[in-house]
Amino acid sequence: MLRGIRLCTPITQRRTIIGFxxxxxxxxxxxxxxxxxxxxxxxxxDQSPAGDLRERAARIRALAQCPxxxxxxNYTCPLSGIxxxxxxxAWEQDKKYxxxxxxxxxxxxxxxxHDLRSGRPFPEFDFPQxxxxxxxxxxxxxxxxxxxxxxxxxxxxxxxxAVTKMLSYPITIASVLNQFSPYYLNPKGPITLEGLKSLAAxxxxxxxxxxxxxxxxxxxxxxxxILGARAEALxxxxxxxxxxxxxxxTAFELHFVGPECLxxxxxxxxxxxxxxxxxxxDETLAFVYHTDYFHVYHEAxxxxxxxxxxxxxxxxxxxxxxxxxxxxxxxxxMAGLLDTKCAIFTTGISQSALVRDLNAxxxxxxxxxxxxxxxxxxxYGSTKWELNDVNPQExxxxxxxxxxxxxxxxxxxxx
Numbered sequence: 001m002l003r004g005i006r007l008c009t010p011i012t013q014r015r016t017i018i019g020f021x022x023x024x025x026x027x028x029x030x031x032x033x034x035x036x037x038x039x040x041x042x043x044x045x046d047q048s049p050a051g052d053l054r055e056r057a058a059r060i061r062a063l064a065q066c067p068x069x070x071x072x073x074n075y076t077c078p079l080s081g082i083x084x085x086x087x088x089x090a091w092e093q094d095k096k097y098x099x100x101x102x103x104x105x106x107x108x109x110x111x112x113x114h115d116l117r118s119g120r121p122f123p124e125f126d127f128p129q130x131x132x133x134x135x136x137x138x139x140x141x142x143x144x145x146x147x148x149x150x151x152x153x154x155x156x157x158x159x160x161x162a163v164t165k166m167l168s169y170p171i172t173i174a175s176v177l178n179q180f181s182p183y184y185l186n187p188k189g190p191i192t193l194e195g196l197k198s199l200a201a202x203x204x205x206x207x208x209x210x211x212x213x214x215x216x217x218x219x220x221x222x223x224x225x226i227l228g229a230r231a232e233a234l235x236x237x238x239x240x241x242x243x244x245x246x247x248x249x250t251a252f253e254l255h256f257v258g259p260e261c262l263x264x265x266x267x268x269x270x271x272x273x274x275x276x277x278x279x280x281x282d283e284t285l286a287f288v289y290h291t292d293y294f295h296v297y298h299e300a301x302x303x304x305x306x307x308x309x310x311x312x313x314x315x316x317x318x319x320x321x322x323x324x325x326x327x328x329x330x331x332x333x334m335a336g337l338l339d340t341k342c343a344i345f346t347t348g349i350s351q352s353a354l355v356r357d358l359n360a361x362x363x364x365x366x367x368x369x370x371x372x373x374x375x376x377x378x379x380y381g382s383t384k385w386e387l388n389d390v391n392p393q394e395x396x397x398x399x400x401x402x403x404x405x406x407x408x409x410x411x412x413x414x415x
Contacts (some may be wrong), residue, residue: 036120036158041111045079050117053341056389057083063390068094073392080106084392087290097393105395109385115158118165124152124159125166127238131245133326139180145171161384168382168399170243171230173381175226175313176345176404178246179203179210182379195372195404198343201309206247221251225313227294227333229256231398232316237281244285251284262289264274293328298336308338313337315346316399317353319409321360328362338368338407345404346380349386349396358403373404 038165044048045057057076064073066086075091077084080103085091097103128150131137138144142164146154154160157274175181185191191199205222226232233256246253256262262271270291277289297303319325320334337344348354354375362369381400388394 015097027340036111036118038107038111038113038157039400041114041118041158041337042081042107043110043114044076044078045084046076046112048114050114053113053117060389060392064313064392066090067097067393077103077106079103081110082106082387082392096387102393102395105385106387106392109185109387111396112158112161112384116162124154125162126152127242129245131248131343137178138245139175139178141182142383142411145380157383161382164380165382165384165398166235166239168380169235169316170240171380172316172347172378172402174246176244176373176402177206177312179204179207179347183373183376185375190374190403192371192374194370194406195343198308198372198404198406202312202343205309206250208249220310221253221284223253223255223303223311225255225257225294225311226261226314227313227337228258228259228318229316230258232256233261233287233289237279237285237287240287241281241285253286253288255288255290255303257290257292257294259291259293262291293333295332295336298339299332305341308342311340311342312340313340313344315344315348317347317355319353320346320357322356326360330360334361338365341409343372343404343406345373345402346371347381347403348375348401349398351377353376354401354403357401358405361405368408369405371403371405372407373402375401375403378402 003299022090043053045053045060048054048057060083061073063072064083066073066084066096068090069086071086073083075087076082077091084095084097084103091097114210131149135150136148138148142160143150151163152159154163176183181199183189183191185193185196202222244250245266259272260270262273262277263269264271272291273289275290279289281287284293290302318329320329346357347355358375378399378401382398385395385397388396
């Protein structure tokens, strides 16, 4: 990971130098006053030109408590533009808030949200299409991925925040499965020997022309199960297609599983269906929505048979260890997941959240688990800062840490 950071810096510097030279020679037009900057994207939320951000400010005032007084929040931090304290006096007394410069991250939350609502052109959302046959994608980090994949040159934090939040889900999956994955085998990396076995099986399917024999199991698409699906199930097809472009010889079915995976966008409410809802993007990519919990389908054998060469599970910040969801995850659902013997990867919004989730799983099912990937920083986590409205001093980024495990596969014993 440190190597990834070092590799990123020269490219950024080179682009900056090239941009400076082009501007000096008059080859580029002068910057537009509408181009996003921290200055022109900053508005206090309770006075925001965006109505939904004014509503969020009101929600914070109604739900959150001042970290100093424990009372309701009535004061908007002038540095971040977000309601954070009961009064100006409480804000001034909060030494931890000022010494840690928490307001700097909160300000980023503010300006990122206003940029998305600014109405500016978003050329960074013009994603590249099929991968050229003679081009190799570098998966070391976001910067090299964008550069070698020929994305629009994203030179500002605003462009990165907007695109990485959207692409974090498909490219996180791709970075784990890719043969040029940035995650290495122990001790240099977080992948365990058991993890290498599971990934080798999946890559056998993903790269058929590199195998001497044709896999007999390639009679159906590879299934990517995304459990507890929410925001990831709302991403449009062209976003998930970026995953399929990286494995052009493979057809995928994305199975979104959970009561919040299917939304009626007109009525803004969740939908349920007694049968799977299928939406096909093209002949190589299909979405399948299952609106109940995984264990329901597992017990009914709807997903049988499972195949470690063709099936893999992802749980994006599921909250295995969160008090409000532990029982829901760790009883029938986790037992069913481990029973599949397929690889399971999970992410967290922080290191502590991911470790808490893994500890909860190990405490309940430790004897039945093989660790595939030790907890590590997710190279393809979102760079956009998010805010917890119930606690406005709690900020996070999606998919910041990642780990993997599976149900233990016992070796045959001679008797």
